[in-house]
Amino acid sequence: MTNIQPDADRYDPVARLLHWLIVALICAQFVLGWTMPEVHRDTQPVGLIAWHLAVGAALVAAMVLRIVWRLTHRPPPASLSPLLNTVSGATHFLLYAALVAVPLLGWANASSRGWAVNLLGAIPLPALSATGSSVGHAMGDIHSALAWVLLVLIGMHVGAALFHRFVLKDRVLQRMTW
Ligand code: HEM
Ligand code: HEM
DSSP states (O other): OOOOOOTEEEEOHHHHHHHHHHHHHHHHHHHHHHOOOOOOTTOSOHHHHHHHHHHHHHHHHHHHHHHHHHHHOOOOOOOOOOHHHHHHHHHHEEEEEEHHHHHHHHHHHHHHHOOOOEEETTTEEESOOOOHHHHHHHHHHHHHHHHOOOHHHHHHHHHHHHIIIIIEEHHHHGOOOO
């Protein structure tokens, strides 16, 4: 009998799958957000803008699943120093906060424009603000600004993952890979 558990220091497969699914959706959201036509008062939600809303709705659903999963499943025990553990926990918390705030602000802005947001093209999601609401409108600006904050956090996070892999040469990166 052997006691070797190759996956004991990894996040569970569902957590890993959701992490990488959300990474893919966020990459798509940045590319769409930057390449879609500028949104004005009379802009219609078609083409790349429709894609931004559709990928955004999928991202919201994936984030709900991820948060429920995270609250009901423990991550693998950390092997970092207490200081690094605190820094990494704080960065992860901020990432989660931005991953909730940025999509919700975009969704509220879409609602204020009277745009429907559908999950998988079939399930209509409720409006987050009234059509024509100036608050919902302002949320579009905050959405765009916070997207930059999210990008900086992602940059720090990916930098840290690569630092662990290539400088510290520990197994932190493997915690999220196969
Ligand atoms: C993490 C997820 C998301 C990211 C990274 C993201 C990123 C972006 C970016 C970069 C822009 C362009 C900003 C600019 O004009 O410079 C944008 C605009 C926009 N996004 Fe998102 N987005 C996300 C999720 C969503 C979601 C879930 C929705 C709605 C369901 C949404 C709706 C919008 C709308 C309506 C605009 C136009 C805002 C305006 O110009 O007033 N976004 N987004
Ligand atoms: C859109 C980009 C990304 C976002 C939003 C993101 C988000 C997150 C979040 C929120 C966590 C915390 C997981 C938890 O404890 O529940 C995490 C963990 C992790 N991510 Fe990412 N991530 C991104 C890209 C990447 C990339 C590109 C890599 C690899 C180069 C990576 C490697 C890791 C690793 C190794 C962990 C586990 C860290 C640990 O156990 O302390 N992530 N990620």
